[in-house]
Amino acid sequence: MLRALREIEGGLKLSLNVVGRMGRLRRAPIRESFLRQVYFTGVTAATGVVLRASVLGVLIIAITMDVLDADTDLAVKILLLLVFREIGPLAAAVVVILRTGTAISAEVAMMRISGQTRALRHLGIDLYDYIVVPRVAGVMLATVVLTFYVQFLAVLGGLLFSPLIIDATFMELAGRFSALFAPVDFFYSTIKALLFGFAIAACCCYHGLNPPNLTQNAVPQVVTRAVTQSAMLTLGINAVFAYIVFGILFFGLVTAKV
Amino acid sequence: MSAALRYSLQQPGTPGFVLEVPQGGVTRAHLPDPQSKARFIAAVAKARCGEGEALELLGEQVDAIGSAARARLLRRVGVLSPSVALITNLNAWENISLPAAYHGSPAPERVAEITQEVLPALVDEPLALLARLPEQLNTLQRRVVAFVRLLVVGPELAVIDGVDEGLSRDECACVARFETEYRARHPSGTLLSSRAGSCTRPRCIS
Secondary structure (H helix, E strand, O other): OHHHHHHHHHHHHHHHHHHHOHHHHHOHHHHHHHHHHHHHHHHOOOOHHHHHHHHHHHHHHHHHHHHHOOOHHHHHHHHHHHHHHHHHHHHHHHHHHHHHHHHHHHHHHHHHHOOHHHHHHHOOOOHHHHHHHHHHHHHHHHHHHHHHHHHHHHHHHHHHHHHHOOOOOHHHHHHHHHHHOOHHHHHHHHHHHHHHHHHHHHHHHHHHHOOOOOOOOHHHHHHHHHHHHHHHHHHHHHHHHHHHHHOOHHHOOOOOOO | OOEEEEEEEOOOOOOOEEEEEEOOEEEEEEEOOHHHHHHHHHHHHHOOOOOOEEEEEOOEEHHHOOHHHHHHHHHOEEEEOOOOOOOOOOOHHHHHHHHHHHHOOOOHHHHHHHHHHHHHHHOOOHHHHHOOOHHHOOHHHHHHHHHHHHHHHOOOEEEEEOOOOOOOHHHHHHHOOHHHHHHHHOOOOEEEEEEEOOOOOOEEEO
16 A cells, blocks of 8 residues: 555656656757657557557457448447547557567666666766656657557558448448548547556656666566556546546537537 | 865774775775775765765765755766666767766767777777677776766766776776876866775775
8 A cells, every 4th residue: 555655656756757857858868868769669669569459450340340230320430439539549558568668667677776877876867857758758759659550550441341341332431431530539549649658658667767676586577567557557547538538527528429 | 185085984893994085186995895895885876874884075974965965966976886887778989978968068079089088098999899889898898988988077086996806917907097097187086996905994095
């Protein structure tokens, strides 16, 4: 219980520090670290893993439409409500947790254990500036880009694949989709992806900087905690965000057209 | 001459010792045993005292200062230990230039100048070394890179702790030049070179 409270307090402190220090990204070594993070999280994940995540989205559409015996309208609603709004950002978040979350938590924990963080302090380099800010900012940006990538591939796959299951052409589905699509869907995905990226990177950095002990054995424990809590945070944010924006609280901030 | 560092360790059951390092110049300290030396280095590196210890660093009693003052004080002190911690995902040149790039001083030209002057005197193939990651460097090369980084930062008090540990005779001759190189670039700075010996009182050779 005490540890949980300490983790919440530490996580909040780290998050506030990161928000307040985003301007430090202008400094050359921090900017380089940020670009490196974007490359590792966004560019290297944009081939195999994300393509597989997108295929998963197409499969979900196919199975759902087959089971529900969907018509054109329902197929497009599934694409927009399920794939675009929910599965796209979540699939990107899962990829980021599995690929980047594990790497960040292990790397930062190793830096702490091997004395690199102490060396940075001696050089007068703030750990938040050099370790946390570029990773959090890089992961946030990469998560947004990966989300768009997954959404694009999954929706395109769904539009191409659906005519094989239901009695509708690609053009009919695409026309209906563009009629139902509203800017709020785009902003909803972007904000959610930014929040996912922030939560994942901040959680992994926090656990990396606070290993249970300073031995090599602490690294697997750090990674396990970071990944578990990142996944729980992502699901929690997804639920709360969907509830606030489209749910019944205050009758929803946004009324969906569908 | 005022002291750059005053340290005392009083432990029950073991002979305590007092170490005073005068400001400016090079001091070689032979501390009584490895445990005492480890405690001394930890106290200086963290600017924090443990039980039975007292430390005055660059005129400040470390027990009486807050965390912000401690962080400022630590920036004036540099410690080079046998287990030098280079940043593993940066190559040797990036490690050397990191503090200057972060703080904006000294200028990149000055960092390059220091590196060009010091590195060829200490290692073979300095250009090839600069492009390598820490994991591709041997022990001596890692210590040399950390030393050049220390020179770039230019702390008022530099503590070189047993950097010849685990090195061959030829390599020891190389790290022995660290003192001269530091002195040449920081004439007003204080250099403390510490070693653990089997003596009951620390010996200081200034």
